[in-house]
Amino acid sequence: MSDGKFPESIEAVQQALAAHDYVAERGLATTIFLALRMRRPLFLEGEPGVGKTEVAKVLARMLRVPLIRLQCYEGLDVHTAVYEWNYARQLLEIRLAEASGQVDRNRLLAEIFSPDFLIARPLLQAVQQSRDGQAPVLLIDELDRSDEEFEAFLLELLSDFQISIPELGTVRAEVPPVVVITSNRTREIHDALKRRCLYYWVEYPSFEKELAIVRRRVPGLAEQLARQVVAFVQALRREDLYKPPGVAETLDWAEALLALDRSELDAATVSETLGALLKYRDDVELVQRPEVQARLLETARARGA
Ligand SMILES: Nc1ncnc2c1ncn2[C@@H]1O[C@H](COP(=O)(O)OP(=O)(O)O)[C@@H](O)[C@H]1O
Ligand SMILES: [Mg+2]
Structure with a gap:
């Protein structure tokens, strides 16, 4: 291609x-x-x-x-998104022209509003x-x-x-x-x-899709752990959370577990690494509740087996 x-x-x-x-x-x-x-x-x-x-x-x-x-x-405005004139350079150019004593107003204007003094922002860049x-x-x-x-x-x-x-x-x-x-x-x-x-x-990914993402992006992670991680996150998204984890969080968690050299999910590991997954205190507290954690772990282990 x-x-x-x-x-x-x-x-x-x-x-x-x-x-x-x-x-x-x-x-x-x-x-x-x-x-x-x-x-x-x-x-x-x-x-x-x-x-x-x-x-x-x-x-x-x-x-x-x-x-x-x-x-x-x-507050993003059209100037920031499309183009701006480089005022500082324009002013400098005017000063220099004045200092040289030969100011042809029309020539000067044409000069300072030429492409050299234009700052193209993303939308103009894209069109150009x-x-x-x-x-x-x-x-x-x-x-x-x-x-x-x-x-x-x-x-x-x-x-x-x-x-x-x-x-x-x-x-x-x-x-x-x-x-x-x-x-x-x-x-x-x-x-x-x-x-x-x-x-x-774009939906939250299915189990199969998210597993495929983890395999591609964190290739070092053991297959069984990868399945458990994904199953856990998928179950977690069904809980009543303030901010459910996205794929980025799944990948962060997978990397954290890889760095810790874990091969299986257990309660202690989950508690210690939850910060990679959940970024709000209420959410963390919810998942730290023993009955919630046990339920999630059970789901994760069942799918990871
Ligand atoms: N389908 C996917 N395949 C591979 N990586 C993905 C996929 N979806 C999300 N990611 C990873 O998850 C992270 C978050 O994705 P991002 O595009 O920033 O999300 P969004 O823009 O929807 O908030 C990125 O690091 C990206 O690499
Ligand atoms: Mg985005």
Whole structure:
């Protein structure tokens, strides 16, 4: 799969992702395949830690193109996301021109509003770099954190991939970049934006999927322990937790157990290492309760056998 060539089938997508240690079920692989084929943005929604951001990173590696990332947050404005003029440099240029005593106002203005003084932020970078055969992956991460004004701007950008800079003119992408938008769903994203995209809800992984992830990412872990770890985490997610563990936590825990050279889960080991898995005191307390822990361990051992 050389530059700019997208995989030819859903299976090829699944294999290429796996080759980069990303495990995708058929539904996700299908949506990714279609997003690439139809050149439509991919919209991934789901709980934190289920592997949404990782899709963009892996796609960039798989397609051998740059990854351009825009992390969203409350108050993110168009300047930070698209472009800014380099005011400090512009001022300096004006001072220097004044000092040299020859100020041609129009020439100076043209000079300081030229591309040399422009700072391209992620969205402009993505548009500039989207040429046939070399379209980057543009990750718009955690869009639910930005405000609706920004979302409206984004909707416009996603429809034509052009950015107009009053002083310079319009910059157009030759081809659409590979866009991945993620949301942890702390608020709903507008239908209009979703309509532009191909949508996939990323679930917490099934037992088999999570086991496959652990095997790929923590290859040193004994098979039986890997099964127990995954079964434990899966059972834990069914408890009434404030913040259920994501895949990242499963992997952290697996690595911790590997570092401790454990080969089986027991009550003491669970208690000692729970901090890799749960990050809230109430959750830790719940799982430290003997009857809860015994129940979880029993489930884990049954599946790990
Ligand atoms: N399907 C998967 N295959 C391989 N690794 C995964 C998978 N899902 C999640 N991970 C790992 O779990 C961690 C969290 O994933 P991330 O993409 O940051 O989650 P999200 O963006 O949904 O919060 C990453 O380190 C990633 O490598
Ligand atoms: Mg993320």
